Amino acid sequence: xxxxxxxxxxxxxxxxxxxxxxxxxxxxxxxxxxxxxxxxxxxxxxxxxxxxxxxxxxxxxxxxxxxxxxxxxxxxxxxxxxxxxxxxxxxxxxxxxxxxxxxxxxxxxxxxxxxxxxxxxxxxxxxxxxxxxxxxxxxxxxxxx
Numbered sequence: 001x002x003x004x005x006x007x008x009x010x011x012x013x014x015x016x017x018x019x020x021x022x023x024x025x026x027x028x029x030x031x032x033x034x035x036x037x038x039x040x041x042x043x044x045x046x047x048x049x050x051x052x053x054x055x056x057x058x059x060x061x062x063x064x065x066x067x068x069x070x071x072x073x074x075x076x077x078x079x080x081x082x083x084x085x086x087x088x089x090x091x092x093x094x095x096x097x098x099x100x101x102x103x104x105x106x107x108x109x110x111x112x113x114x115x116x117x118x119x120x121x122x123x124x125x126x127x128x129x130x131x132x133x134x135x136x137x138x139x140x141x142x143x144x145x
Contacts, residue, residue: 013075013132021110035050036071091136096140098125110131113129118142
């Protein structure tokens with residue numbers, strides 16, 4: 001049996017704002033759609049499932065992020081994920097310049113949870129509270145300089 005990583009899916013409050021955030025960081029939109037119907041209900045396990053979706057991809061073509069905004073049923077607001085919460089934790093990206101990436105995030109009102117940390121001589125990294133409360137880890141590889 002073979003297995004291949006496909007994508008990470010994240011429900012968002014505002015699809016356009018989330019797309020703007022991630023495309024400004026460097027991802028590109030592969031496609032958009034509105035999904036509903038019996039197949040969507042069955043796949044997701046939610047009756048009346050109706051959502052607007054967008055598939056984004058990293059510049060290297062390796063990773064994809066599927067963002068979806070529910071039209072029906074109404075999305076359920078939850079408390080933002082905490083770094084130590086069980087379950088979906090964060091989405092992480094390698095960036096060439098963490099300072100530039102944090103400036104881009106700040107233009108979207110998204111800021112580090114605490115600050116920028118340096119892990120030995122290997123990485124500078126920060127956890128950012130992104131759109132819809134998503135935790136986004138940005139990491140700059142210091143050995144690539």
